[in-house]
Amino acid sequence: MDLGLSGKRALVLASSRGLGLGIAEAIAAEGANVMITGRDGDRLKAACAAINDRGAGQARFVVSDLSDTSTPAMLEKTIGKEFGGLDILVNNTGGPPPGAMSEADLSVVHRQFEIMVLSVMDLTARLLPGMRAQGWGRVLTVASSGVIQPIPNLGLSNALRATLVGWSKSMANETAGDGVTFNMLLPGRIETDRLKELDAANAKRSGKSLEDVASAAKAQIPVGRYGAVEEFAAAAAFLVSGRASYINGSMIRCDGGAIKSV
Numbered sequence: 001m002d003l004g005l006s007g008k009r010a011l012v013l014a015s016s017r018g019l020g021l022g023i024a025e026a027i028a029a030e031g032a033n034v035m036i037t038g039r040d041g042d043r044l045k046a047a048c049a050a051i052n053d054r055g056a057g058q059a060r061f062v063v064s065d066l067s068d069t070s071t072p073a074m075l076e077k078t079i080g081k082e083f084g085g086l087d088i089l090v091n092n093t094g095g096p097p098p099g100a101m102s103e104a105d106l107s108v109v110h111r112q113f114e115i116m117v118l119s120v121m122d123l124t125a126r127l128l129p130g131m132r133a134q135g136w137g138r139v140l141t142v143a144s145s146g147v148i149q150p151i152p153n154l155g156l157s158n159a160l161r162a163t164l165v166g167w168s169k170s171m172a173n174e175t176a177g178d179g180v181t182f183n184m185l186l187p188g189r190i191e192t193d194r195l196k197e198l199d200a201a202n203a204k205r206s207g208k209s210l211e212d213v214a215s216a217a218k219a220q221i222p223v224g225r226y227g228a229v230e231e232f233a234a235a236a237a238f239l240v241s242g243r244a245s246y247i248n249g250s251m252i253r254c255d256g257g258a259i260k261s262v
Helices: 018-029 041-054 071-082 106-134 155-178 193-206 210-219 229-239
Strands: 009-012 033-038 059-063 088-091 137-142 180-187 251-254
Touching: 009 018, 009 071, 018 033, 018 041, 018 088, 018 137, 018 229, 033 041, 033 071, 041 059, 059 071, 071 106, 088 106, 106 137, 106 155, 106 180, 137 155, 137 229, 155 180, 180 229, 193 210, 229 251
Parallel strands: 009 033, 009 088, 033 059, 088 137, 137 180, 180 251
Antiparallel strands: none
């Protein structure tokens, strides 16, 4: 299936590794030109080289840190200079420290809200007018399955990412008439460095081995395994494509069936 992404211009946040990089690679493989971002310049440079060696769409990078409140303005300027506009925005952020919500330090809550929520809203607001003016755009926000079924020991992630649910749905209602869709993609347990860190934290908290923690987690997933980044990225590439023009205001799960609700 031709996803109609050839020549499209995309910005993928937090894309030097993990889910963000997987999405950037999948979009570029369909012919889109991608701007990847992150804090590690060496890692970004290597990721760009790998994408460009494969052909199809090309990648560029900009070193950026979402904890810096000037980053959205800097990214807006960079996109204007390098791409002359944008067709696809993938909002992806790192996760906050694990822990119980009842034990969260309010200063940490405030700081993580700025990084995970306000930065996304700010950047989207800056780039959205261009999409609306051209009559085509895709905004995909990566969150977590915890916004549907809260994940134990990830209280802050559950709370902050849920804020983006209401925001994305509201934006979907307001912009679809201009050809811009807003959707959310919710990962379950996808095998990334972040997942390894969370499993290690759970092992330490419970006193169990890392292997036992991973085995118990996989046993709760109907497909019986963790997901691959490539599987998640394929879903993302479809959602930002021309083929997904009638999918709007939706939350799509990519979790192997782990969420128990219908």
